[in-house]
Amino acid sequence: MKTKQFTADELEQAATLIRQGELIAFPTETVYGLGANALNEAAVKQVYAVKGRPSDNPLIVHVSDFEMVKQYVADFPEQTEALVDTFWPGPLTLIFNVKPNAFSTTVTGGLKTVAFRMPNNAETLKLIKISGVPLVGPSANTSGKPSPTTAQHVYHDLQGKIAGIVDDGPTQIGVESTVLDLTAKDGIPVILRPGAITKERLEQVIGQVMIDQHLISEKETPKAPGMKYKHYSPDVPVWIVDGDQKVFKKAITWAKNNNQRIGLFADEQITATFSAEVEAVFSFGEHSVEQATKLLFAGLRSLDEQAIDVIFAQAFPESELGIAYMNRLKKAANQNILKNDSIFK
Missing domain, CATH: 3.40.50.11030 (Threonylcarbamoyl-AMP synthase, C-terminal domain)
Structure with missing residues (x-):
């Protein structure tokens, strides 16, 4: 397979490939993501295969607006509106309980929750909108290795394995989004993965926020990506x-x-x-x-x-x-x- 590098004026081609079940890497403000139609189980399985990603590791679903999320979530916690109004589009991922069978277990990792994000990148928002479907988007690299912050990093890891890469230059933040779990029984949101949206910024908007400090072992099922004890590792110690x-x-x-x-x-x-x-x-x-x-x-x-x-x-x-x-x-x-x-x- 030849991996094509798409420019901003070639998004229609990239969107067509996504609708056909192909994998397209896309830029965000954090790192580059490996995009596939989140509603196409075969395409999502290819994401796991290409990355060498453990199948119990859930995927983040990327959307072009909040209306897209409403198709899959029945009840939203009270903090949702303030969070979306303040931080979307941006480097904040929100975990919600989803409707039964809204996504396949290849997306959820077997959980009843799904993480959603609206990335702050104009080209990727256009790509999702043109595709007409939400996109899974784990980091576009070999699983466990340092995440890609340029299209060249993606090409280095995945050339010949995916259909294309939308190149929008280097990312601005450099580490993945903050993941905030809104499904805790006590109603207090929990940061599962820290990012550029800090605990302090979140608490200015919604009040108390907790941080999950424990490290996920290899035998545990994470609720969000990037929670494993060892991750983001180069080959050199x-x-x-x-x-x-x-x-x-x-x-x-x-x-x-x-x-x-x-x-x-x-x-x-x-x-x-x-x-x-x-x-x-x-x-x-x-x-x-x-x-x-x-x-x-x-x-x-x-x-x-x-x-x-x-x-x-x-x-x-x-x-x-x-x-x-x-x-x-x-x-x-x-x-x-x-x-x-x-x-x-």
């Missing part, structure tokens, strides 16, 4: 460096003593300081969690393609957007953190 230049220096010395070739993902000050001592660097520029988040997956992918044995990635405080950044980085690193002196012994 990743270690988080939580500290200043002294801690980076100790980490580099520790790796060299173990004959490890080193890649750094860090700000421009750290990468400039240690560039002569390591084999590869990827600078996200100024010391900014926004920049680090936007370039995290691109940086991990770039370093993974170089001749190194370990990646050291810079930590940020776990507050606001830093929660989403560290959530992804900890899973990429399988929770391995280098901090202070204790672990260098």
